Amino acid sequence: MSFSPLFILHPSAFILYASCMQTAAIDVIGRCPLFRGVKGPHLQLLESMAKLQKFDAGTPVFRQGDECPGVYIVAEGLVRIFKLAPNGKEHVLHLVSPGQTFAEVAAIGGFNCPANAQSIADSVVVLLPTEPFMNALHTHHELCLQIMTGMCLWVRSLVGLLEDITLRDAMGRVAKLLGDLAQSSHGVVQLPAMKKHMASHLNLTSETLSRTLRRLSESGVIESDNQTLRVLDAEQLKAIAVGVG
Amino acid sequence: MSFSPLFILHPSAFILYASCMQTAAIDVIGRCPLFRGVKGPHLQLLESMAKLQKFDAGTPVFRQGDECPGVYIVAEGLVRIFKLAPNGKEHVLHLVSPGQTFAEVAAIGGFNCPANAQSIADSVVVLLPTEPFMNALHTHHELCLQIMTGMCLWVRSLVGLLEDITLRDAMGRVAKLLGDLAQSSHGVVQLPAMKKHMASHLNLTSETLSRTLRRLSESGVIESDNQTLRVLDAEQLKAIAVGVG
DNA sequence: GCGGTTCCTTGATGTAGATCAAGTCGAAGA
DNA sequence: TCTTCGACTTGATCTACATCAAGGAACCGC
Secondary structure, three states, X not given: OOOOHXXXXXXXXXXXXXXXXXXXXXXXXXXXXXXXXOOHHHHHHHHHHOEEEEEOOOOEEEXXXXXXXXXXXXXXXXXXXXXXXXXXXXXXEEEEOOOOEEOHHHHHXXXXXXXXXXXXXXXXXXXXXXXXXXXXXXXXXXXXXXXXXXXXXXXXXXXXXXXXXHHOOHHHHHHHHHHHHHHHHOOEEEOOOOHHHHHHHOOOOHHHHHHHHXXXXXXXXXXXXXXXXXXXXXXXXXXXXXXOO | OOOOHHHHHOOOOEEEOHHHHHHHHHHHHHHOHHHOOOOHHHHHHHHHHOEEEEEOOOOEXXXXXXXXXXXXXXXXXXXXXXXXXXXXXXXXXXXXXXXXEEOHHHHXXXXXXXXXXXXXXXXXXXXXXXXXXXXXHHHOHHHHHHHHHHHHHHHHHHHHHHHHHHHOOHHHHHHHHHHHHHHHHOOEEEOOOOHHHHHHHOOOOHHHHHHHHHHHHHOOOEEXXXXXXXXXXXXXXXXXXXXXX
């Protein structure tokens, strides 16, 4: 695995100043689950510090070891959070879709970015810079409580991922992922990212993911058409995910 | 892997009422890193709700799926947090030593225990029950901020574990663990728990851990005497942990 | 249109670590 | 003292997955 040229160039983000897109920022924050429950004045405080940024597909947002710029909220597109091992192997920790946040933990905990963030689609993100954000956190108790419960959910999903990887085999992990993705969209799954990134998230190679999906197709549990999958037998899929498969 | 009889019996904890051990509770809370910075009145508030409990080695503290009793602080002993897969495989998420906490996330997030907790040495723990604890959190901003930074550290260590497991091989994981443990104790490592539990934490079988330790001994990097290990070549150990091995 | 990428698939082969199966050792209990 | 039991070690074997290698398909820019 090697660095892509895009990754070496590190193009600076194209920053859309508040003046031209103010309305968007407040919408994005308001729609973000982490900030659900944040009311009028607090919401406006957050909005006032918000910076809208745009990243073309393939450009990095920050790198492992950078000082943490603040809390990011994805408005459009997709951001990939991943860690690089010294040997070049990489692991996708999180695929951040619109409405979700990233780098909250580093911002609040006051440490440097523990992983890389790369935009993998043309993306628009809202940045709440560390310093004003931390000030807000120190002055507004409500906000603090809100963020805390949000963080609990994040921990839970992390533990879930850890358990997937340690307790399930490849087939189980894929089945669980498909089950989760299909739940909201009534059986039809649009893979959110390239298969190689999905594979890395599950700690698999893309080859193994490919083979696993084929086996699921062959046994009639799913139907596969490129990036679009259809769950044919949800019961069976669940059984496989639980490990009874 | 089967349930141990101890696990099925679920003996009730021997509860030491505040009257007889009040002084201990406040010390335990005060010494706990998660609550460092909590000052006089808040500390006393926590103390007033604290319940001291004692668990013999081998007894469960709670199980996966139980309603979360509250935040636990280990005063003495050792508690193992682990998850069971339907097929019986288990993974040790955390070995909680004195001064550390567990179940904070479930208590604050308001969901059920996502894993099992079992005392694996004669242990004394302090329980801060969910309801009064959450009340305290809602009324005391300082406490809230404090806990939040504590949670950030926990997330970081979780991500660290995840990356260990996904990016390192068995040798790398073991070397990293030994390096971390040796750091504080100047080269001499007392394994905190049984080797099979340490192995599970690293997502290895005890056989593989055993073989890996032997290989490290044979190459002169460590010296092994049962539960006690001595790091002979810290440089080399670090190199192996980083993957330059 | 036509090379050049990059992603994905599929097959052949390799291997780290799991599993299975004996043993050793030390602690607890009769 | 002898017996039992569980933790740990060690060796032999197995296997799920990675790795390597070779196309195919979609998507560029020219």
